[in-house]
Amino acid sequence: MTLTDQIKNSNAKTLIDKLESKTATIGVVGLGYVGLPLAVEKAKAGYKVIGFDVQQERVNQVNDGINYIGDVVDEELNQIIKDDSLKATTDYRLIEEVDAVAICVPTPLDIYKQPDTSYVESSSSEISKYIKEGTLVVLESTTYPGTTEEIVKPLIEKSGFSCGETFFLAYSPERVDPGNKQFNTKNTPKVVGGITEECTKVAASMYESVLESNIHQVSSPSVAEMEKILENTFRNINIGLANEMAILCNKMGLDVWEVIDAAATKPYGFMPFYPGPGLGGHCIPIDPWYLTWKAREYNYHTRLIETAGEINNEMPEYVVKRVMELLNDEGKALNGSSILILGVAYKKDIDDYRESPVLPIIQLLENRGANLTIIDPYINEFKLNNKMRSTSDGTLDDFTNNSPDLTLITTNHSAFDYKKIQYISSVILDTRNSIEEVIMNKYYKI
Secondary structure, eight states: OOHHHHOOOHHHHHHHHHHHTTOOEEEEEOOSTTHHHHHHHHHHTTOEEEEEOSOHHHHHHHHTTOOOOTTSOHHHHHHHHHTTSEEEESOGGGGGGOSEEEEOOOOOBOTTSOBOOHHHHHHHHHHHHHOOTTEEEEEOSOOOTTHIIIIIHHHHGGGSOOBTTTEEEEEOOOOOOTTOSSOOTTTSOEEEEESSHHHHHHHHHHHHTTOSSOEEEESOHHHHHHHHHHHHHHHHHHHHHHHHHHHHHHHHTOOHHHHHHHHTTSSSSOOOOOOOSOOOSSSTTTHHHHHHHHHGGGTOOOHHHHHHHHHHHTHHHHHHHHHHHHHHHTTOOSTTOEEEEEOOSSSTTOOOOTTOTHHHHHHHHHHTTOEEEEEOTTOSEEEETTEEEEOOSOOGGGGTTSOOSEEEEOSOOTTSOHHHHHHHOSSEEESSOOOSSOOOSSEEEO
């Protein structure tokens, strides 16, 4: 018995047939770190894809085959544009041409650490204006449990269509790890939860036709939304533990990385997490706060999440404190000292600095009068306090005869020459355990 034989709804049967035969047109709303890789994979799978974005510049780049996302292969984007398999637009009226649409827009936090769902609401409202009968809508944006049912569903139903009957709605969390060479959009297992059982099956059918990974179906959108929060809360809390251990190990004169590596030799019951200058990226520092906010609705206080958040958020100040201590040991004040900062990106070998802990470190050091030189081979400019800043045009060679008072390694990019870094530095504070072969005396870790 085929999948369509198991489904009674005629709209669902029609859509699954179109998805399986690759005659469906797929829409992707939001062409950022999640949306563009998804759009590319769907086009590569044989679908005609329409990408929607409010930024005209981004739309123009896609249509010109200009790639701006590290996890997308330049040649693949160029080819699907040439093949007319993917086109981008700011015109939501083209929603009427699609059979299925994925919403991949940001869900940031406001200044009170409350979810800002305005992008999801705006996208859902635009879709409702032009959606046709039998269309599948999937929310992929990371958010709190209940968003799909409480926000997206009523907005789409303003179209006059009925969820589970004349349109289908599901939630499937994005799982993107920028810079990961092993797992990407195509081969990472997908979780799908629909409003109804048929909504789930229709959504799963779309992903099965695109991805090479397992599609795990759950009982509701809320389960899928909650599992995504659990994934990133798990990492947030364990990194918080690693950061707290780093602070304690420093006080005790121990190398926290050696401690963690020793613990990791146990073949069961332990998973290594490592400290750093703080949390970065759009997911791990942000997602747990969605749950903290939602928990208040149930009169529950998420103590562990908030404690981990406090530890991780305080790491930039801890790093600056360590800088001041090391300079003081050299008889120097932070005010007026020259500091070479290596890395702006929130993790190695990527050009993404969203929520990077390096940004508050830069701000704290400058507020205390330090003279900074910032180098990142992946980032030419970055925004800090709503102003664009440039990284240095110089290289490590510029410091051969004029060592900085302190070198601060904040991102362990593979492109850095760590022997040369040691050669040109008088004091190094390494927040990432970057250097395997230490050849200098004044090398310190957080």
